[in-house]
Amino acid sequence: MPRCASLGTVLPRVAGPGLLLVLVLFGVSGPAAAQEHVEYERPVDVAPTEDTIGEGYVTPEVQRPRPRAAAWQIADVVLLAAALGVAAWLAIWRRQRGWLVALTTACLLYFGFYREGCVCPIGSTQNVAVALVDHTYAVPHYVIALFVLPLVAALFFGRVFCAGVCPLGAIQELMVLKPVEVPRRLDKALGWLKWIYLGTALYYAVLPAIERDFVICRFDPFVGLFRFTGAAWLLMVGGAFLVVGIFVGRPYCRWLCPYGALLSAFSRYAWRPFSITPSRELDCGLCQSACPYGAIEERRAVRTSCFACGRCYRSCPVHHAETPESVVPAAELAGRPPEAAP
Ligand code: SF4
Ligand code: SF4
Numbered sequence: 001m002p003r004c005a006s007l008g009t010v011l012p013r014v015a016g017p018g019l020l021l022v023l024v025l026f027g028v029s030g031p032a033a034a035q036e037h038v039e040y041e042r043p044v045d046v047a048p049t050e051d052t053i054g055e056g057y058v059t060p061e062v063q064r065p066r067p068r069a070a071a072w073q074i075a076d077v078v079l080l081a082a083a084l085g086v087a088a089w090l091a092i093w094r095r096q097r098g099w100l101v102a103l104t105t106a107c108l109l110y111f112g113f114y115r116e117g118c119v120c121p122i123g124s125t126q127n128v129a130v131a132l133v134d135h136t137y138a139v140p141h142y143v144i145a146l147f148v149l150p151l152v153a154a155l156f157f158g159r160v161f162c163a164g165v166c167p168l169g170a171i172q173e174l175m176v177l178k179p180v181e182v183p184r185r186l187d188k189a190l191g192w193l194k195w196i197y198l199g200t201a202l203y204y205a206v207l208p209a210i211e212r213d214f215v216i217c218r219f220d221p222f223v224g225l226f227r228f229t230g231a232a233w234l235l236m237v238g239g240a241f242l243v244v245g246i247f248v249g250r251p252y253c254r255w256l257c258p259y260g261a262l263l264s265a266f267s268r269y270a271w272r273p274f275s276i277t278p279s280r281e282l283d284c285g286l287c288q289s290a291c292p293y294g295a296i297e298e299r300r301a302v303r304t305s306c307f308a309c310g311r312c313y314r315s316c317p318v319h320h321a322e323t324p325e326s327v328v329p330a331a332e333l334a335g336r337p338p339e340a341a342p
Contacts, residue, residue: 017155017266021148027132073142076115080149080165083107087164087308088157091274095319097310103164104173112167117223121146121161122168122259125198126205126214133206150259154266158273161263162253163308168222169253173309175245179292182248187294190255191305198258216258249292253307264304274308276301282318290315 050057068076083103090099111120119127124139124147131139150161162169182190197216204213217223221238224230241252253260267273276287276299288296295306313319 017151017269021151021155024128024132025144025148073140077142077145077149079110080146083165084149084153084160087160088153091160091163091308091310092157092272095310095313097314100164100310101174104170107165108167108170108174111165112171112222112226117167117220117226118217119143119146120167121150122166122257123214123217123220125259125262126201126216129202129205130212134209137209151262151266154263155269156271158267158270158303158306158308159260159263160308162260163274163310167226168220168257169250169307171222171225171242172245172250172253173307175242176249176292177246179249180247182294184294187254193255194257194261197256198261201258221252250307254293254305267303267306270303273303274301274306276312280318281316284317286315286317287312 050059086103087100090096090103111117119142124143127139127143128147130137150165153160164170201214201216204215207213219234221234221241224235225238225242244251276283276296281287283299285299288299290312291301292311293305293307293309295302296312301312
């Protein structure tokens with residue numbers, strides 16, 4: 001079993017990020033509670049329709065999911081929490097890539113295509129930011145829950161949200177077929193883009209209401225694919241990410257996702273992240289060649305960039321001997337140098 005730090009040594013480490021989350025919760029939950037008392041007054045008695053407007057006016061198609069009943073919102077939060085728990089269990093305790101792929105596919109179908117990618121934790125970053133600076137802005141409790149849950153999970157188990165729950169990660173994960181290695185210095189340099197994007201998105205989100213913009217949602221490259229609609233250029237950008245993603249593992253996740261920046265910061269303090277341990281693995285380096293995300297350095301998974309996808313376990317001869325799920329025969333792998341591993 002992978003060794004993990006005791007709770008006694010871990011609690012001081014997670015105290016900082018945990019406290020930050022609690023402050024965020026306090027900061028945003030006030031306006032959210034106040035939201036229930038706000039009376040909505042419709043500014044006009046009769047809304048214009050296609051008939052009253054005339055001249056062949058056609059109402060544009062709504063490009064965002066319609067509001068959901070409270071019960072369904074609660075169901076989404078419960079499903080997200082359950083999926084995070086299952087992802088952590090499969091990645092860290094069971095170490096089963098096959099079941100992680102099944103979870104990834106299920107979450108892509110539900111949170112991606114069925115729920116149309118909205119509201120998602122990535123976009124909720126903007127709602128939470130606005131609520132922190134503008135106390136007239138009410139953010140629903142379930143949006144707060146969607147924002148916080150993956151971060152709390154990251155504090156305990158690393159980026160398990162990216163492992164098998166996030167639909168944006170899932171659609172890229174399933175496209176990785178012939179990954180090439182990105183030079184490490186280039187990989188690290190591109191990794192700064194997600195912080196720049198996060199800063200830009202927060203800047204536009206906290207502008208006065210009249211100028212405010214949610215750029216993460218506006219320029220989400222995959223949400224149009226989930227909804228089978230959207231601006232043509234954005235659909236092409238999403239498609240380009242997927243095509244590039246055949247050869248370069250998860251480009252959006254690694255270099256652009258603003259919520260991924262937060263997750264990497266929180267997973268730095270993770271109590272029990274995904275690990276490659278000499279006590280359980282062969283420590284031969286095959287896993288390093290198998291990771292399409294450059295997330296293994298010196299034969300250890302880097303907790304800030306590891307997506308807990310489980311691909312490296314599939315390349316491990318020891319893991320293969322324990323489970324039937326490796327795609328490469330153990331004898332074949334054991335005789336190969338790391339460079340030749342899949
Ligand atoms: S990095 Fe962002 S887009 Fe990728 S799986 Fe994680 S949260 Fe989703
Ligand atoms: S080290 Fe790489 S291959 Fe292994 S789980 Fe992390 S991201 Fe996946």
